[in-house]
Amino acid sequence: MLDRVRERILGRGIRGGEVPSCIAVVISAEAVGAHWWRKVGTVAGWCTTLGIREAALFSEFFGPEKVEDLERELADVPARGRLIIGAEERGFGKGGPLRLFISAGSGGKEEVTSAIRSLLVEVKAGVIDPEAVDEEAIEARLRLNLRPDLLIRLGHRELSDFMIWQSAYSELYFIDRSWDDLKKVDFLLAIRDYQRRERRFGR
Amino acid sequence: MLDRVRERILGRGIRGGEVPSCIAVVISAEAVGAHWWRKVGTVAGWCTTLGIREAALFSEFFGPEKVEDLERELADVPARGRLIIGAEERGFGKGGPLRLFISAGSGGKEEVTSAIRSLLVEVKAGVIDPEAVDEEAIEARLRLNLRPDLLIRLGHRELSDFMIWQSAYSELYFIDRSWDDLKKVDFLLAIRDYQRRERRFGR
Known part of the structure; x- marks a missing residue:
């Protein structure tokens, strides 16, 4: 009750702000x-x-x-x-x-690791250059984007x-x-x- | 004072526990x-x-x-x-x-990214196999171990x-x-x- x-009361306050x-x-x-x-x-x-x-x-x-x-x-x-x-x-x-x-x-380390592994495969296949790998490239390969x-x-x-x-x-x-x-x-x-x-x- | x-008082209590x-x-x-x-x-x-x-x-x-x-x-x-x-x-x-x-x-993303980049270079050079890259391999290449x-x-x-x-x-x-x-x-x-x-x- x-x-x-x-x-x-809380709900009313919250709706006034950015969720x-x-x-x-x-x-x-x-x-x-x-x-x-x-x-x-x-x-x-x-x-x-x-x-x-x-x-x-x-x-x-x-x-x-x-x-x-x-x-x-x-x-x-x-x-x-x-x-x-x-x-x-x-x-x-x-x-x-x-x-x-x-x-x-x-977990998160596993997620980052598998993003890296897919990058590694692409590098080995010559699809990407190691130099081109940046934060965005990693982010794009995370399971939870x-x-x-x-x-x-x-x-x-x-x-x-x-x-x-x-x-x-x-x-x-x-x-x-x-x-x-x-x-x-x-x-x-x-x-x-x-x-x-x-x-x-x-x- | x-x-x-x-x-x-705090210091005394702390010394009794695991720091x-x-x-x-x-x-x-x-x-x-x-x-x-x-x-x-x-x-x-x-x-x-x-x-x-x-x-x-x-x-x-x-x-x-x-x-x-x-x-x-x-x-x-x-x-x-x-x-x-x-x-x-x-x-x-x-x-x-x-x-x-x-x-x-x-920052941390930059640190992980450069660890990955060094791994990528090693893969391209054939020093490491992509399959062998795991969490430990990444960890070992972080600046702050x-x-x-x-x-x-x-x-x-x-x-x-x-x-x-x-x-x-x-x-x-x-x-x-x-x-x-x-x-x-x-x-x-x-x-x-x-x-x-x-x-x-x-x-």
Whole structure:
């Protein structure tokens, strides 16, 4: 009841300001329950209501035995989803304005490494010159071609090797709560905090 | 006076616990005064007293016109220092147990990019096979071959593109203060906070 009142007040304030276009949420194994995917739809709904256009979730913990099972479990999520597990990528969700990415177990160093490997193959094949390889060339080969405005970390205060390249200038926000216990109020407080910051991108 | 008392109490508590072996401090242009290097010696002293063995400072702002001038300014710093500016690297400091790295303007994406470029050259020359390139191969070619246990960010709550690869699992701590105003008490509070965390490295 009290939460509802707070949600309304927070929501009203937030709609007056600039909402992050892209967010990332890092939920590592410990902060995740056995059925983490059941909450994905709820959080996708929060994002959509606020006008967030892209969201990336990271969990080290996979869950179901097969990718197909997880994909099926996520079928009703109100988003255009991509599920990334290792080198595999699958679609899920029932569509909507939100582009949602779920990375189950694929970390940032691995992502940068595989971008590099594909560059190496191109160099060996003579398609690209080593001199021509710059930050943009690497960025273009990352699996998650996103730039989170806000990165929310649940449970701990470290990045846990997610989107290390893309989050170089992301605003960081920590919530000391598990994924299962995450409330809309917590989420709204993170967005409000973001709105109060003056972004400088390192300058 | 009050600060001294707090320093003593904090210091005593800290010595009973595990001190981070390696720290990183991110101070971007805004949080840095015109003569930021004058404080380097003081902070190096704090690190040494606590038993910190490696520290890396990042400032986007260079300062003096010539590298040699900055090197001279830093001559009395109680540490074995390396000054990194672009591709240049110079020694400074009067020695001691602390290895101190100062990166003036060289960001993390640039660092990873140049590690990749050197790998690409080796691949083109046939020295390495693209298949053999893994996270360790990249890590070994980074300018700063460190792994910060604790990353302290002054002024803002984003990483500001410093050591993006190396800080994947660093504990993050924010201090809302400029470099010039940073007090020993702030620094000790960061270390104490670190000691109270349970590190999980994403697990």
